[in-house]
Amino acid sequence: MSVERVRVTVSSADRAARAALSAVTEPGDERIALRVRDAGAEATWQAVLGGDDALDRSRTSRRRAEHVDGGELLxxxxxxxxxxxxxxxxxxxxxxxxxxxxxxxxxxxxxxxxxxxxxxxxxxxxxxxxxxxxxxxxxxxxxxxxxxxxxxxxxxxxxxxxxxxxxxxxxxxxxxxxxxxxxxxxxxxxxxxxxxxxxxxxxxxxxxxxxxxxxxxxxxxxxxxxxxxxxxxxxxxxxxxxxxxxxxxxxxxxxxxxxxxxxxxxxxxxxxxxxxxxxxxxxxxxxxxxxxxxxxxxxxxxxxxRLGDHMPPDPERETRPIDDLLPVHLMVRERMYADALETVAGLARRTGLPARTVATSLRELAAVGWVTREDGGWRLGSTISPLETRT
Amino acid sequence: MSVERVRVTVSSADRAARAALSAVTEPGDERIALRVRDAGAEATWQAVLGGDDALDRSRTSRRRAEHVDGGELLxxxxxxxxxxxxxxxxxxxxxxxxxxxxxxxxxxxxxxxxxxxxxxxxxxxxxxxxxxxxxxxxxxxxxxxxxxxxxxxxxxxxxxxxxxxxxxxxxxxxxxxxxxxxxxxxxxxxxxxxxxxxxxxxxxxxxxxxxxxxxxxxxxxxxxxxxxxxxxxxxxxxxxxxxxxxxxxxxxxxxxxxxxxxxxxxxxxxxxxxxxxxxxxxxxxxxxxxxxxxxxxxxxxxxxxRLGDHMPPDPERETRPIDDLLPVHLMVRERMYADALETVAGLARRTGLPARTVATSLRELAAVGWVTREDGGWRLGSTISPLETRT
Missing domain, CATH: 3.40.50.450 (Rossmann fold)
Structure with a gap:
């Protein structure tokens, strides 16, 4: 990866803010992660510098932040x-x-x-x-x-x-x-x-x-x-x-x-x-x-x-007939919200099924296009199914 | 257990036939078990003595049978x-x-x-x-x-x-x-x-x-x-x-x-x-x-x-509200035939659920009276359920 390619997608100010934040915040701090997602890294860095109480976990991060320069770190x-x-x-x-x-x-x-x-x-x-x-x-x-x-x-x-x-x-x-x-x-x-x-x-x-x-x-x-x-x-x-x-x-x-x-x-x-x-x-x-x-x-x-996330698609699964689907597949699908990205854990809670069973069902549903895998979650697919025709 | 009490329920001829059969048939022989169930032990013993081909597994049982006296064995x-x-x-x-x-x-x-x-x-x-x-x-x-x-x-x-x-x-x-x-x-x-x-x-x-x-x-x-x-x-x-x-x-x-x-x-x-x-x-x-x-x-x-077969009933389970039941319970119950004694294995095949999940669901359904345990199998119970009222 060349530095030039990097700078195509992320500004150097953003990179510097992230580097600086990584020096004064706790790894895995949820509030920092949410703020960066919502406001961006630069604004989050300014908030830390400004002593934003909502972000100040260790009560020392502001003082530490004053001595940190992200650009220098990089x-x-x-x-x-x-x-x-x-x-x-x-x-x-x-x-x-x-x-x-x-x-x-x-x-x-x-x-x-x-x-x-x-x-x-x-x-x-x-x-x-x-x-x-x-x-x-x-x-x-x-x-x-x-x-x-x-x-x-x-x-x-x-x-x-x-x-x-x-x-x-x-x-x-x-x-x-x-x-x-x-x-x-x-x-x-x-x-x-x-x-x-x-x-x-x-x-x-x-x-x-x-x-x-x-x-x-x-x-x-x-x-x-x-x-x-x-x-x-x-x-x-x-x-x-x-x-x-x-x-x-x-x-x-x-x-x-x-x-x-x-x-x-x-x-x-x-x-x-x-x-x-x-x-x-x-x-x-x-x-x-x-x-x-x-x-x-x-x-x-x-x-x-079996997880399949990091694997090339299995051509055999493409041809799996819908007839092979079992009631457990229908149940998992029935409990998915139409507009939500579902997690295995969430569906397991909602159905009462073991998480492993949910995960297997989702993968098999995905093989026939009934659900799609997306950014670590699962979404209802667009394929017309017997369920749709029934309701 | 006294011999007198035994003779109340099983005739000595039946006992003698079973004893004799146990001496000339293979342990766990399915055909013998089915014949005894359907025709009784005495008739099965006579069939073995008569050289019934359908029962003759080792081809020597008839010859051996001629030398066996169940009463003597006992x-x-x-x-x-x-x-x-x-x-x-x-x-x-x-x-x-x-x-x-x-x-x-x-x-x-x-x-x-x-x-x-x-x-x-x-x-x-x-x-x-x-x-x-x-x-x-x-x-x-x-x-x-x-x-x-x-x-x-x-x-x-x-x-x-x-x-x-x-x-x-x-x-x-x-x-x-x-x-x-x-x-x-x-x-x-x-x-x-x-x-x-x-x-x-x-x-x-x-x-x-x-x-x-x-x-x-x-x-x-x-x-x-x-x-x-x-x-x-x-x-x-x-x-x-x-x-x-x-x-x-x-x-x-x-x-x-x-x-x-x-x-x-x-x-x-x-x-x-x-x-x-x-x-x-x-x-x-x-x-x-x-x-x-x-x-x-x-x-x-x-x-x-958890199996509960050999355990006294758990009073806590009696009061478990139906609201606690999850879709998985409904699914298991929906796949049970109305007039059949169901097995965990059979329901697992029919639903696609793991056998353990089926077994757990059946026990929980039994706790609210939706199914009953009976002679090693499971039967739909008589409790009116949301399913009945819906269909």
Whole structure:
């Protein structure tokens, strides 16, 4: 992506405002995301500078803002070889826009103001085939082995492995992909130039060389605890599915699973011994119907293949006869509002069906043109159906 | 159960015919089960003696039959302290009649002609709270530990642990129950007086002393390979749910899970490392939606509590308002034939819903009187519903 192409769609003032905002606001701040959407980044930046109470979360952002110059931030980043990529710019991965859609529909997953990128990879290309592999920092040898093997197999299948570069499962996943020359993305809660954890400095260098390091906080930022949870939504959004390899009951990895669900992506779960606390969080996800059990790369590919978001259209589905549709399909369709972008979660609530069943039905309805997939949601299609002719 | 009480409901000739049939027919023979239902045991026995081709499976049963005397079999068994219990006799567990129901509706699970019993336990009382714990003969230490711990916890919760007395998981389950003075039932593929496997002779003696040994083949019978699979349906039928602890992809334990599903009972599955082939069959059950993942006794009790078959009615459910019903409930009910006993499997096929969703909906519909549970199936209830008033 050349800088020239970027400037075609997003003004340098907008970019500077976003960069500045990323330096003084909390990652994933919903009010900031809404204000930027409604008023634009420049006006939001002015509001922060002006001390707008509605936006002032930390009560220090105004004071901090006075010392921030977005243009300077961008310039310094460029000198370090760090790009700043904003929504709608060429190279911005379309799946990330599912976050923007949630601001209106479903559980809110605030989109990042932009993403700081470091490395040789092309984010949009990498995200097209990305699968996240996440889990506990304090993983077991079983978990590390599974994460590494799975990442290796995903890389060999041409998938990008997304993770958070943390100790344990994350590192095993990145290494598994790098080990076979695969591509991998590390999404950090700190600046893309900050080696955190410090002992992963070499790992991060390898990731930058073969893939990409991504963050929504500016270069040089040290990670704050809350930022790890916000960071997890970027991991989920970049990936067609997220594999949770090991997670104790209150593990941070479970937050990635929650983001995954809010974004209608596949949560895939590796089981383990019931005698291991590190698998207890995983088992709970499966028991609650919040995740699909997977036992290897074939299961993962099958599951994200079913999702279809990031996959080429399946010609077989085009010819599926309407006669194959079952009452469950009709029911899902009957509960969709004519003028709304529906979410799987919303329809699941309205119908009482499991979310997985709703998602499957929507995909099958889409195959016959009864509904259409659109920016992370679903809309009634224009095809005349038996239902229309009946009413 | 006294012999006098038995003779009130079933004639000695019928008992003798069933005993004789159990000696010359294959356990679980569907044609025999259907003929006995339609023509009675005595007429079926005469047909076998007369060489009825339609019933002659092994081509040797007629020759064998000529040497069998049912009355003698019963007498010899009585001398050994072995009872023969026939359907509808006092002491016959009601849940076993779910097998008879399947002959008309759903996948056929042929009921046994009767059950040979050895031990001090009361079968009907034990079956009221029974949970099966089954799995691979060649189990891992992990599997053996889980089976033993789970059986111990089930026994401490007042449940009867049902299993097959085989090596591995079965033995660990029986021992786990016996270890805390719990009750346990061993269902054998050989005669109840045949110590098989031989090294389990002492274990079987303990089971007989504290619980019950059950078989549908007469005393003295050596087990045939095919009989183990047929035996598994008795394990499934006696239990509100079956826990599969470890099962390789083609393990016999998976046949118990199949029977469990055919009988609309809960299939509960213990996960394990994905690196262990002994857990692969378990994971497949979960992935296919054929089983519910459980991680301990609480999960098991919750799952079989939900089934409700063997549980006292829940007063809270009586007062559940109809307003709580969701479209999914209406859909399930709309697809039920007015005059039929419906099965979960049949409704799942007809609606396209997962079987678990159908089962949940039926239970919730039953709570408001819209459907009734009956002999292992479901029937439309008589309550006037919004649907009736609408059509």
């Amino acid at each position: 310039e310094r980043a460029e000198q370090l070889g760090i790009q700043y990529l904003c929504p709608s710019e060429p190279g911005w991965p379309a799946p990330l826009d599912d976050m923007a859609v949630t601001l209106d529909y479903g559980d809110r997953v605030p989109p990042p103001l932009g993403l700081w990128l470091y490395g040789d990879g092309d984010l949009a290309a990498l995200a097209e085939s990305a699968v996240a592999v996440v889990g506990s920092r304090a993983c077991s040898r079983y978990g590390a082995r599974v994460a590494s093997d799975l990442a290796t197999d995903l890389a060999l299948a041409g998938r990008t492995v997304v993770s958070g570069a943390a100790y344990g499962i994350d590192a095993a996943a990145h290494r598994g992909a790098l080990g076979v020359g695969g591509e991998t993305i590390a999404v950090l809660a700190c600046g893309v130039d900050v080696p955190y954890p410090r002992t992963h400095a070499q790992l991060l260098e390898r990731i930058a060389a073969d893939g990409l390091i991504v963050s929504e906080v500016p270069p040089g930022s040290r990670p704050l605890r809350a930022w790890f949870l916000a960071r997890n939504r970027i991991i989920a959004a970049l990936s067609a599915g997220t594999v949770v390899v090991e997670a104790a009951p209150r593990s941070g990895a479970l937050s990635t699973a929650t983001w995954t669900q809010k974004l209608s992506r596949e949560t895939l779960v590796v089981p383990g011994p019931i005698t291991s606390d590190l698998s207890a969080g995983c088992h709970t996800l499966v028991r609650n119907g919040a995740g699909t059990l997977v036992t290897g790369v074939a299961d993962v590919l099958e599951a994200i293949g | 007498e010899r068994a009585e001398q050994l302290g072995i009872q023969y219990l026939c359907p509808s006799e006092p002491g016959w567990p009601a849940p076993l009649d779910d097998m008879a129901v399947t002959l008309d509706y759903g996948d056929r699970v042929p009921p046994p002609l009767g059950l040979w019993l050895y031990g001090d336990g009361d079968l009907a009382a034990l079956a009221e709270s029974a949970v099966a714990v089954v799995g691979s003969r060649a189990c891992s230490r992990y599997g053996a530990r889980v089976a033993s711990d789970l059986a111990t916890d089930l026994a401490l919760a007042g449940r009867t642990v049902v299993s097959g007395a085989a090596y591995g998981i079965d033995a660990a389950a029986h021992r786990g129950a016996l270890g805390v003075g719990g009750e346990t039932i061993a269902v054998l593929a050989c005669g109840v007086d045949v110590p098989y496997p031989r090294t389990h002779a002492q274990l079987l003696e303990r089971i007989a002393a504290d619980g019950l040994i059950v078989s549908e083949v007469p005393p003295g019978s050596r087990p045939l390979r095919a009989w183990f699979l047929a035996r598994n349906r008795i394990i499934a039928a006696l239990s509100a749910g079956t826990v599969v602890v470890e099962a390789a992809p083609r393990s016999g334990a998976l046949s118990t899970a199949t029977w469990t599903q055919k009988l609309s009972r809960e299939t509960l599955v213990v996960p394990g490392p994905i690196t262990s082939d002994l857990s692969a069959g378990c994971h497949t059950l979960v992935r296919n939606g054929a089983g519910t993942l459980v991680t301990g006794v609480a999960d098991v009790l919750e799952a079989i509590g």
